[in-house]
Amino acid sequence: MTESVGTALNKQYQPTTTRQSHARYDEPPIIVAKDVHKWFGHFHALRGISMEVYPGEVVVIFGPSGSGKSTFIRCINRLEEHQKGTIIVDGVELTHNLKNIEQVRRKVGMVFQQFNLFPHLTVLENVTLAPIHVLKWPKEKAEKVAMELLERMGIPDQAHKYPGQLSGGQQQRVAIARALAMQPKIMLFDEPTSALDPEMIKEVLDVMVELARSGMTMVVVTHEMGFARAVADRMFFFDQGKIVESGTPEEIFTNPKEERTKQFLAQILH
Amino acid sequence: MSTVRTTTSSETLPPPTERFSLLGWVYKNLLTPWYNLVLTLISGWILYVIVRGTLTWALGARWEVIPANLRILMVGSYPGEFLWRIGAAILLLGWTVGFSWGVWVRQRERVVWVLVALPVGLALVTAGPVRWMWAGTLALALAGWAVSRRLPERMGTVLGLLLWALYFPAFVLLVRGWGVPETPNWKYLAAWQVTVVTFSFVVGVWWSRVPWVAAVHAGMLVASFLAPPGWRGALLLSAVLGFLAWQVARRYAHLEGIKRFSLQVGMAYIPLLVFIFFAYEPLSQTWMAKVESAHWGGMLLNLLITVFGIMFSFPLGVLFALGRRSSLPVIRLFSILYIEFIRGVPFVTILFMAQVMFPILLPPEMSVDRVVRAILGVVLFAAAYMAENVRGGLQAIPKGQYEAAYALGLTTSQTLLLIILPQALRNVIPVLVGQFIGLLKDTTLVTIVGLLDILGVAQSVLSNPEWIGTQREVYLFVALLFWVISYGMSYASRRLEKALGIGETR
Numbered sequence: 108m109t110e111s112v113g114t115a116l117n118k119q120y121q122p123t124t125t126r127q128s129h130a131r132y133d134e135p136p137i138i139v140a141k142d143v144h145k146w147f148g149h150f151h152a153l154r155g156i157s158m159e160v161y162p163g164e165v166v167v168i169f170g171p172s173g174s175g176k177s178t179f180i181r182c183i184n185r186l187e188e189h190q191k192g193t194i195i196v197d198g199v200e201l202t203h204n205l206k207n208i209e210q211v212r213r214k215v216g217m218v219f220q221q222f223n224l225f226p227h228l229t230v231l232e233n234v235t236l237a238p239i240h241v242l243k244w245p246k247e248k249a250e251k252v253a254m255e256l257l258e259r260m261g262i263p264d265q266a267h268k269y270p271g272q273l274s275g276g277q278q279q280r281v282a283i284a285r286a287l288a289m290q291p292k293i294m295l296f297d298e299p300t301s302a303l304d305p306e307m308i309k310e311v312l313d314v315m316v317e318l319a320r321s322g323m324t325m326v327v328v329t330h331e332m333g334f335a336r337a338v339a340d341r342m343f344f345f346d347q348g349k350i351v352e353s354g355t356p357e358e359i360f361t362n363p364k365e366e367r368t369k370q371f372l373a374q375i376l377h
Numbered sequence: 378m379s380t381v382r383t384t385t386s387s388e389t390l391p392p393p394t395e396r397f398s399l400l401g402w403v404y405k406n407l408l409t410p411w412y413n414l415v416l417t418l419i420s421g422w423i424l425y426v427i428v429r430g431t432l433t434w435a436l437g438a439r440w441e442v443i444p445a446n447l448r449i450l451m452v453g454s455y456p457g458e459f460l461w462r463i464g465a466a467i468l469l470l471g472w473t474v475g476f477s478w479g480v481w482v483r484q485r486e487r488v489v490w491v492l493v494a495l496p497v498g499l500a501l502v503t504a505g506p507v508r509w510m511w512a513g514t515l516a517l518a519l520a521g522w523a524v525s526r527r528l529p530e531r532m533g534t535v536l537g538l539l540l541w542a543l544y545f546p547a548f549v550l551l552v553r554g555w556g557v558p559e560t561p562n563w564k565y566l567a568a569w570q571v572t573v574v575t576f577s578f579v580v581g582v583w584w585s586r587v588p589w590v591a592a593v594h595a596g597m598l599v600a601s602f603l604a605p606p607g608w609r610g611a612l613l614l615s616a617v618l619g620f621l622a623w624q625v626a627r628r629y630a631h632l633e634g635i636k637r638f639s640l641q642v643g644m645a646y647i648p649l650l651v652f653i654f655f656a657y658e659p660l661s662q663t664w665m666a667k668v669e670s671a672h673w674g675g676m677l678l679n680l681l682i683t684v685f686g687i688m689f690s691f692p693l694g695v696l697f698a699l700g701r702r703s704s705l706p707v708i709r710l711f712s713i714l715y716i717e718f719i720r721g722v723p724f725v726t727i728l729f730m731a732q733v734m735f736p737i738l739l740p741p742e743m744s745v746d747r748v749v750r751a752i753l754g755v756v757l758f759a760a761a762y763m764a765e766n767v768r769g770g771l772q773a774i775p776k777g778q779y780e781a782a783y784a785l786g787l788t789t790s791q792t793l794l795l796i797i798l799p800q801a802l803r804n805v806i807p808v809l810v811g812q813f814i815g816l817l818k819d820t821t822l823v824t825i826v827g828l829l830d831i832l833g834v835a836q837s838v839l840s841n842p843e844w845i846g847t848q849r850e851v852y853l854f855v856a857l858l859f860w861v862i863s864y865g866m867s868y869a870s871r872r873l874e875k876a877l878g879i880g881e882t883r
């Protein structure tokens with residue numbers, strides 16, 4: 108079993124740079140989730156999730172469809188409201204207090220499966236919108252920073268196009284630039300590559316690896332196990348609204364404790 | 378198509394070209410096979426009968442009814458001595474439209490002809506001072522277009538919006554009048570000085586290299602000798618102060634940030650101007666004497682109600698559309714009740730209610746003008762339908778757009794204003810314009826509540842013994858007029874859609 112997982116992993120995405128961790132475990136955790144519950148009507152989607160994420164850490168969440176991965180990371184920036192338990196982001200607790208929600212959203216960037224770019228704005232306008240209207244930066248400064256980010260994403264020449272004129276991979280990189288433009292401390296990714304054609308997945312994973320290497324705190328929902336092995340500090344396996352197993356990629360890939368985890372890995376790695 | 382395009386690996390053949398020939402087309406489409414020939418003959422005969430009938434009537438019709446009553450059809454009983462004020466409003470409109478055209482319709486191709494054709498056509502069919510007015514409108518429109526095309530894009534946009542924001546109050550003030558005191562009081566004089574100084578300063582900053590602005594000051598100098606005694610000193614002073622402000626502005630025009638500053642000064646000035654005009658209502662019977670709304674009539678009234686109906690019902694409709702989707706139950710319920718109530722009641726009923734209800738609801742010493750009441754009725758009615766149309770646009774916006782905006786830290790109102798409404802409204806432009814056109818046509822219903830709009834005037838013309846039997850001519854003319862305006866609106870909407878459709882490929 109472990110043998111086959113290892114060989115299967117080698118066929119997955121391989122980054123060009125070597126592995127290095129920026130996680131600062133000596134500092135207090137930047138995200139603290141304690142016994143988080145969430146119901147959709149009568150459906151119990153999250154059943155007591157507890158997780159701590161440390162500054163600079165890269166955390167990968169994986170698990171079967173409907174297991175509550177999206178629901179959980181959407182609770183972290185309050186796109187979903189949890190009903191029980193506590194979530195504290197960089198010292199700010201998420202409650203009904205709008206001030207807190209506002210503060211947390213400024214610190215947390217998010218990238219969606221469906222990109223969710225604003226189709227009526229150019230790429231540059233997409234990226235500068237929040238800095239101008241939320242951080243109140245002057246337009247020139249916002250544009251300068253935006254161009255640097257687009258440069259970093261490898262798409263400076265697309266700045267004046269509209270999202271609809273870009274490929275999926277380019278759109279997702281714009282979405283990453285848009286989130287980074289707010290200078291977030293934490294980045295959330297919800298299956299950023301699963302709406303992409305295979306040839307575009309690599310270009311998005313490359314910029315995510317680069318981001319991880321630069322020391323960004325990242326919570327990533329993904330089934331790209333090559334990416335997880337390359338940059339994740341810890342991995343969490345979700346099933347039916349619970350964390351079934353967690354550990355370093357080493358532990359998860361070579362020595363999973365739970366039968367359910369083994370089954371799932373075998374399934375997604377073929 | 379009878380030919381098939383073939384492609385070989387080494388070369389690509391050009392697509393087949395077929396020479397168009399009129400005779401060939403007629404033969405192919407009209408004469409063969411036999412049933413096409415029969416259809417051609419039948420429809421040809423029907424066409425002949427219709428055209429012959431129409432021509433016979435048109436040539437013998439008493440068209441003189443139109444020129445003889447043109448003025449009351451257009452403006453009702455608006456006093457002749459003040460007609461120039463409506464002319465001035467049209468001239469201003471020419472400038473504003475021309476300016477906007479240069480800002481927002483930047484493509485060169487075959488666009489200006491619309492700007493040119495309309496006033497030229499109108500100048501050709503009119504005579505006397507009215508013809509001169511159309512010629513002037515054309516000149517101003519072209520001037521506005523030429524000026525705005527040369528401006529930097531951002532400045533053009535700002536000035537364009539400002540022009541429109543100023544146009545509507547200016548229009549009302551011109552049509553309604555406000556009166557100017559014969560002996561000027563100090564507030565008017567102060568306002569005049571501020572106006573001249575502000576204008577000179579802004580112009581000096583933006584066009585520091587244009588010397589002919591001095592002509593304006595020279596003009597005021599001359600005017601100060603010709604003016605009534607009470608105004609002389611003021612004009613003289615303003616000529617001097619304005620000239621100085623202009624010189625100062627030109628000298629410091631190169632300073633960083635001064636342009637922004639001058640715009641701020643200009644903006645601050647607007648409320649002052651508005652205040653003065655409204656605070657000092659009818660004080661004299663001279664050239665800006667008030668014209669009571671009972672005298673506003675004809676097409677002027679239709680257009681007035683349409684324009685203000687659109688201007689106020691549009692934002693109101695957007696608010697109700699948002700209210701109907703609000704998460705606050707009270708607001709949602711109120712919006713639903715309002716929309717469904719209005720949509721369940723005929724327009725005419727609402728017009729009557731607006732006429733009789735407001736006087737009951739308001740204290741007796743506050744009377745609302747009849748025309749204003751009609752506009753209120755139109756606004757309340759149109760807003761409900763507008764809300765439903767806008768709601769359709771809102772529903773088409775995916776949830777992901779809200780989430781992306783919230784995740785970036787935008788507030789709810791920023792999300793609505795910057796992300797949701799621009800997309801939702803763009804999607805419903807055709808529907809909204811359709812509704813605006815409907816609103817224009819519905820304004821003819823105000824006849825029923827006793828206002829003399831164009832249809833009301835037409836009826837009174839037809840009851841004049843002199844013009845009995847000219848229904849066809851008069852109503853055809855009215856129909857044509859409405860058609861021209863409606864078509865203009867739908868043409869403008871298609872251009873707007875095209876201009877906004879750039880990012881649509883998705």
Ligand SMILES: Nc1ncnc2c1ncn2[C@@H]1O[C@H](COP(=O)(O)OP(=O)(O)OP(=O)(O)O)[C@@H](O)[C@H]1O
Pocket residue numbers: 147150152170171172173174175176177178179
């Ligand atoms: N708005 C909602 N209303 C009702 N049920 C919901 C809602 N959102 C999610 N759910 C349910 O909650 C459960 C968890 O959903 P979630 O989207 O978090 O799963 P996931 O792990 O992200 O799955 P996937 O891999 O398919 O994205 C699912 O069963 C889903 O049907």
Ligand SMILES: [Mg+2]
Pocket residue numbers: 176177178297298
């Ligand atoms: Mg999901």
